[in-house]
Amino acid sequence: QVQLVQSGAEVKKPGASVKVSCKASGYTFSNYDINWVRQATGQGLQWMGWMNPKSGNTGYAQKFQGRVTMTRNTSISTAYMELSGLRSDDTAFYYCARTRGWRKDFDSWGQGTLVTVYS
Amino acid sequence: QSVLTQPPSVSGAPGQRVTISCTGSSSNIGAGYEVHWYQQLPGTAPKVLIHDNTNRPSGVPDRFSGSKSGTSASLAISGLQPEDEADYYCQSYDYMLSGSRVFGGGTKLTVL
Numbered sequence: 001q002v003q004l005v006q007s008g009a010e011v012k013k014p015g016a017s018v019k020v021s022c023k024a025s026g027y028t029f030s031n032y033d034i035n036w037v038r039q040a041t042g043q044g045l046q047w048m049g050w051m052n053p054k055s056g057n058t059g060y061a062q063k064f065q066g067r068v069t070m071t072r073n074t075s076i077s078t079a080y081m082e083l084s085g086l087r088s089d090d091t092a093f094y095y096c097a098r099t100r101g102w103r104k105d106f107d108s109w110g111q112g113t114l115v116t117v118y119s
Numbered sequence: 120q121s122v123l124t125q126p127p128s129v130s131g132a133p134g135q136r137v138t139i140s141c142t143g144s145s146s147n148i149g150a151g152y153e154v155h156w157y158q159q160l161p162g163t164a165p166k167v168l169i170h171d172n173t174n175r176p177s178g179v180p181d182r183f184s185g186s187k188s189g190t191s192a193s194l195a196i197s198g199l200q201p202e203d204e205a206d207y208y209c210q211s212y213d214y215m216l217s218g219s220r221v222f223g224g225g226t227k228l229t230v231l
Contacts (some may be wrong), residue, residue, distance in 0.1 A: 035220065044121060044225040045157075045165065045208055061219055095164055103212055105155035105170035112164050
């Protein structure tokens, strides 16, 4: 079955960077875009950006441009999201989710990774 | 503020029917982009409930239905059950925000 398994929780200091991984299994990794969505505690969902695993092409939400980088390692079917210049308001759950195309739904989600920014 | 507007909360008794609205604009829902709905149970990742305005993935009960008209969409849940208590989010695409997927702010459904 389709699975997206994310790396474990992280605690970072303000100004640091964090890199979260998302390992895909149960489908052909290159056939679906990987998106990243974050959710602060008690808040709604916020889309951060997408990456096409086949080409490596990316697109980032305006709010995160300049701070986020999405990459992949196709040999191990794993996507990565790196966020730099962390602030306390970056404390959130970060989810990866796959889509078949830019208009399609997020049909499978990772379990989420809690990133805590704490001085 | 979210690009798509949802009511913060709705409630209903078991067996009743509730609807959750999702209001957008001419750059997203009104432009013809599809609306998708997600259910998020406490402490879990979201799960797609309705895709492409009206379609239920396999395994989603037919008590859940979606519709779309103009710049708005709605999720209807009939025959409410206690396990439906969750947060619900609508999602679409907005061409004014350079490739952005956009979410509603979410609606908390309470089953009384």
